[in-house]
Structures are given as C-alpha cells and as structure tokens.
Amino acid sequence: MIYKYWGFGLHISSPIVMPELVPANFEQADVTLTIGRVPDNLNEPQIVKRLFATVSEQEFIFEISNVARYYAAGGKTVIIEPKEGADEHSIRLFLLGTVMAVILYQRGCIPFHASAVINKNKLVLFAGNSGAGKSTLLTQMASRGYEIFTDDICVMTFDKTTNQVTGTASYPMLKLWEDILDNAANPASFNKEYPVRPHLPKYGQFFHDNFNREALPVSHIFILKKGLDTDHPAQVPLDALTAFRILEKQTYRSRFAVSPALRSLHFNMISTLTNQAQVVELQRCRTSGETKFTDLAEIVETWL
C-alpha cells in the first residue's frame, strides 16, 4: 500500500501512514519514501561528516539511535531503516524535521526555523531556537483570531521575477508541550491524543481543516529570544545589517546546506527578506507562563 500526501509544498508518496501530512492525489511524486536498507556510505566524494550525519550536495545519511537510520538523495528519495522496536511516531518526528529539511536543501529550497500566522494575506513569522516559544506564541495569536499557517518549519522560496521571498507551510500540525495545553485559556480546543513520541508529554494538534497551502509573501519576522531578568518583554526593531546577521542563523539545520549554489541562494534570500520584511527581536521575560506569552502576542499585534 502506498499513501499519497502533500507536505512542505511537495507531493510525497509513503509506505507508512503519515497523519501529519495532507492526503493528496497525484500521478508523479516529488519525493518517494521507502522502507529499506540505508547505505553505509555516500557515493558523492565531497562529504561533510557530523557526529550523527554524513552529508554531501545531493546525499545525506542520518542516524538517531533507537529510532532509525535515514538516507535522503537528490531531493527525491528517502530510505528509512527503522531500528528494532522503534515506534512510528518517533520515526516520523525526525523524518519530518531534519530529513525533510535536507530534501528541501537538495531541491534548492530553504527551510526556515519558524512558525507563522497569516495577516492580511501575508506571513508573520516567529523564528528562534528550539524552546524559544514559537509554537506557544502561535497559539496565542490563534486565540486572537489569526489563522495558523505553519509550525516550526516554513519553506522559503526566492521568486526572481517578483524579487520577493514567499513562504510555504510544512504540514498542518502544531506541537505543544503538556503544560501549555493544561494552562491554555481554552483547553477544550486542544487534545492529548497524538504524542509526538510515546514517552514525551508533547502533543500534535492537527489543523487540516483550516490549512493554507499557498505560497505567501513574508511581511514580518519576530525573533524570539529569552531575555535577562526584566518584568517587561523587550521589543527591538532591527536594522538591515543586524537583521541579516540574525536571520542567517534561523535557517533550519543550516550545516546541511553544503552546496555553494545553495549558499548563494541563501544569501540572496536573506538579503531580500531584510528589505522586504519588518524584523523585530522580541525578548521574553525569564519567567514562563500564559500571561507572558499574552503580553508578547499583544506586542506583536502593535507591529501589524
């Protein structure tokens, strides 16, 4: 049985069910996933070795002990070799993160480490390191009536004809930690049916019924940062040079973007973004909790 899906702007065929993605109909898949034996080595000669990965321009091997080995090639093929006893949730978690990011690199696209909502048919991005609070702020924006566009990864494309950068959603699932669900103003709108891994209290929240697959231009980027001890969150609009320096680092798993062509594309895309979008650094207080994210959402709204 082969399942057909849409995700990351691509048609994906898969031997395993992937509830995170959007069921789709197509003749020719852009990316074909298979279960099989991952090669020991890459064929391409120019490789970069990382602790758990080996990468070249068009090939990639990645291993998560206890979960799976993955091989991605040519932007078109992924082989998954599950470890004994590994569960499908865990296998898909790393597949839909790092492995798909590399597929996008191999296809000449840039995965940005950002969540996004739609405002006036343009994208408002929330970027920042893992744990910065991107998903949490997203739920706050949603409760203020903004449509959620994507969580964690936004696929950026540089359109040479319009000289604009557009973003495409990854897939319609938001990942939220249990404490955020429990403390949400509207806990009934969330559920704990889909743990992203069996023993991790982090749950997928699907929004397939209200999901926008269009590529939309980016109007604002908020960089989330944990601040020092302050009672009030700080907001700092960034000049083009500072914005460039910070946005450069928001690319998802950028160490795997090894081709010179990709680096040049990345440079052009970030340069364009700094002119196209308002970039603001938001410093969160070092206290957590619902009210603080509400404060941040209020600040975000004043910029829109």
Add this chain to the structure above:
Amino acid sequence: MVNKQFPHKIIWLASYPKSGNTWFRAFVSALMGASEVELNNLKADGIFSSRQLFENITDISSHDLYDDEVKLMLPDVYRELAATRHSAALIKVHDAFTRNIAGEFIIPQDVTHCAVYFVRNPLDIIASFANHNNLTIDQTIKTLNNNDAYLAMQKANLNINVQTAQLLLNWSNHVISWTTLPNFPVYVLRYEDMLTDTFNVFKNVLNKIGWHYPDEEIKNAIAASSFKKLSEQEKSSGFFEKNINSKVFFRSGQAGNWVNELTPEQIARVTEQHGEVMKMYNYLP
C-alpha cells in the same frame, strides 16, 4: 599562550551547585585576557547540560529526546567537541560522575585532561541553594539528602528547560562520585580555602592543571573577579545563569553563615546523613 595548551582535551569544572564554580570561571575568564570580567560572557565553554551545545554538535534538538537518550549521546558529544578544539575546553558540570544506561560514564574520560572539583560545606550550601531555587530550607535539605535528586529535571518529563536534567545524587555521593571514580586527575578545592587564601589556592590549582601564570596576572584576575564585583555586575545588568525563580545569584558568598540560617534540628538532619564526608573536609560542627 598557556591557554592554548592541551588541544583536544577537556578540563571539567565540577561541583554540587553553589560551591564556587562560577567564581572560579570568572577568575579564569579574567586570567585569559579579559581585563574586566563580563558576567554574561565568561570565557569558559559552557555547561555540560547545555541544550544549545548539544544541538550544535548532534544536529538533533534535545527537546525531542528522552533523558536516557541524551545521556547515551553525551560522551560522544564531548568527544566531538574536544576533537575540534585547538586548546583545552573548560566545561562546567553539576552532574554527579555517573553512568548512562549503557554503563558508560557520561563524562568521556579518554578526552579529559583533568577536573577541578569544588567542595563546600553543605550547611552553607543550603541557604544559598534555597535562594537559587526559591525553595525553603527544609525542601533544600531534602534535595541534599535525596540520592535521586536532579537539577533542571521538570515535572512529568517536560523537556522545556534550557538545560537537560542533571542527576546530582545526594551531596555526599556527589562528592564521592567525582573524587573517587574518575581515572583522570581531579583537583579538589574547598570553597572555604578559596575564600581565605585565594591567591595560593588558585595559583596552586593552575600549576596542577599545567597553566603557569605570573603572580601579578593571577592577582589582577582575582581582583577582577571578586565577589563584590560579580555581585555589583549582577545588580546592574543581570546574570543569565540565575534561576528564574530566585532574586539574586550572588547572595552572600560567605563561609560559616549557616549558624544564622539553620535550626539545630535542620543541622542535625544534614550531619546525620553526610557526617562521614563532612568529616573528610573538616565541615563537622
């Protein structure tokens, strides 16, 4: 430069929390060229439990891993870190010297140059650690007495802290683990000696590490990293290592203040459990 010594090796700055580790890192930072110590930019190379460092090396977000998985990867993470270094990496660590579920020590001994272990009277740690975690004295005594105590362990396995969970063991076992198990040199500094004889204690440990600095530079670095200076800096610009629940990181820094902070019954609860190790370091009242 002496700080270019020991390529591909790690020097661990190990301690139970609130035992002088940050002070020593500030001193080393001053020594390594910073005339003024920048509290939020100490010239050390991070903490063992840093999620950011882990992700930079593994390309995996530790938020997505189970604690057991993180501990299995840590030895390789630090081997990789050491391999890329042209001088010794200085890494702060609060974890006890323990093994992961595969039976391997989480600290990779093969890439270790040495460790400096800071030990402090547990009676003095209590009020400081209580302040750090915004907990009561009684709750903090429980932590010091608990052999399953963790730092940065969150309720229900939530993985959202900026650091991964650190198994401390109880205070005695923390000390014993670091001072008896490693196969590399561990230089033990008593916090109380650091206070009373700073120059000689610091100079002596630098020599043991293999870093030979002129006396004048050591004296200047001690002055630049004094408790008063660090504390003033925290007041003016904050300190990112401070626990979000506590008011200040640098509280009093004194030795022997426990007589004003603990009741006889609380003192007894500590000495009953830790008397043997306390005696070894001359801490028994």
